[in-house]
Amino acid sequence: MTNFTRFLPQHLAEHRLPESLGGVLFSLVSACRDISGKxxxxxxxxxxxxxxxxxxxxxxxxxxxxxxxxxLVAALKSHPFVGGLASEEEDDFVACSGRGYLVLFDPLxxxxxxxxxxxxxxxxxxxAQPEGRLNTAAFLQNGRSQLASGYVLYGPQTQLVLTVRHxxxxxxxxxxxxxxxxxxxxxxxxxxxxxxVNASNRRHWFAPVRQYIDELLAGDTGCRGKNYNMxxxxxxxxxxxxxxMRGGVFLYxxxxxxxxxxxxxxxxxxxxxxxxxxxxxxxxxxxxRLPMLDVVPEKLHQRVPVVLGSREEVExxxxxxx
Numbered sequence: 001m002t003n004f005t006r007f008l009p010q011h012l013a014e015h016r017l018p019e020s021l022g023g024v025l026f027s028l029v030s031a032c033r034d035i036s037g038k039x040x041x042x043x044x045x046x047x048x049x050x051x052x053x054x055x056x057x058x059x060x061x062x063x064x065x066x067x068x069x070x071x072l073v074a075a076l077k078s079h080p081f082v083g084g085l086a087s088e089e090e091d092d093f094v095a096c097s098g099r100g101y102l103v104l105f106d107p108l109x110x111x112x113x114x115x116x117x118x119x120x121x122x123x124x125x126x127x128a129q130p131e132g133r134l135n136t137a138a139f140l141q142n143g144r145s146q147l148a149s150g151y152v153l154y155g156p157q158t159q160l161v162l163t164v165r166h167x168x169x170x171x172x173x174x175x176x177x178x179x180x181x182x183x184x185x186x187x188x189x190x191x192x193x194x195x196x197v198n199a200s201n202r203r204h205w206f207a208p209v210r211q212y213i214d215e216l217l218a219g220d221t222g223c224r225g226k227n228y229n230m231x232x233x234x235x236x237x238x239x240x241x242x243x244x245m246r247g248g249v250f251l252y253x254x255x256x257x258x259x260x261x262x263x264x265x266x267x268x269x270x271x272x273x274x275x276x277x278x279x280x281x282x283x284x285x286x287x288x289r290l291p292m293l294d295v296v297p298e299k300l301h302q303r304v305p306v307v308l309g310s311r312e313e314v315e316x317x318x319x320x321x322x
Contacts, residue, residue, distance in 0.1 A: 088266055103124060167184070240278070
């Protein structure tokens with residue numbers, strides 16, 4: 001079986017991609033392997049519970065949010081090819097001593113699940129560093145500019161899912177601490193009978209989303225002519241991983257509670273990295289109007305509505321938003 005250490009240089013060479021990108025990805029993945037150890041030990045390592053602090057979005061941080069963020073920053077800040085970092089948990093970007101790439105990440109997605117031992121993960125994105133002085137604008141590249149993206153899922157198995165824009169590859173952490181290639185180029189079927197949404201928010205949804213979910217719930221007696229199952233984990237990494245493995249559609253729509261907030265999920269740390277993976281696997285991702293990878297970023301912590309997964313379902317939601 002091929003491990004990540006052998007696979008990545010070969011894959012980069014095959015597609016004439018620079019070795020320096022591999023070096024950045026190796027450091028990212030190594031940090032995630034260490035985070036996996038912290039997650040696995042949980043209460044035994046004293047890492048559960050609240051940190052007693054908040055992030056830039058005003059959300060309460062878990063201890064592991066802070067620990068994971070610190071571990072990623074430490075692994076990448078002095079890397080010779082990393083010029084800057086941006087994290088969901090940091091107020092602003094972090095300038096680094098190297099040059100070549102910018103790395104953005106959500107250090108621990110789904111952290112509300114940590115204390116109840118449900119899957120969480122790390123999401124990451126790698127961009128080329130523009131020439132000139134490092135500033136916020138350097139990070140505000142649209143999703144199609146990503147050189148690589150991926151996530152590490154800390155679940156029953158720890159799995160790395162990665163794309164460098166030439167297909168998606170899945171690795172599983174073995175007992176020796178190596179990520180071993182266990183699935184190559186998964187494809188998301190265009191049709192599905194499974195959806196994921198937080199249905200408790202229905203009263204806050206706008207009409208197109210209510211109509212769409214009502215169509216699904218009508219099952220084979222409605223206009224869609226088939227029955228659907230619903231899933232909801234409240235961890236984007238876990239939701240996307242399920243869709244990547246067996247299809248489905250995931251929705252986190254804008255709602256009426258705060259009209260000034262266009263969505264919940266972050267474009268740069270969650271939506272864009274996942275959109276690249278989903279498109280590379282044959283699926284689709286949209287903000288309900290545009291393909292996610294075409295959305296023009298305006299700020300580091302920009303929020304967007306997200307719909308992703310099987311192409312037929314994403315296209316139906318976009319049609320309903322007219």
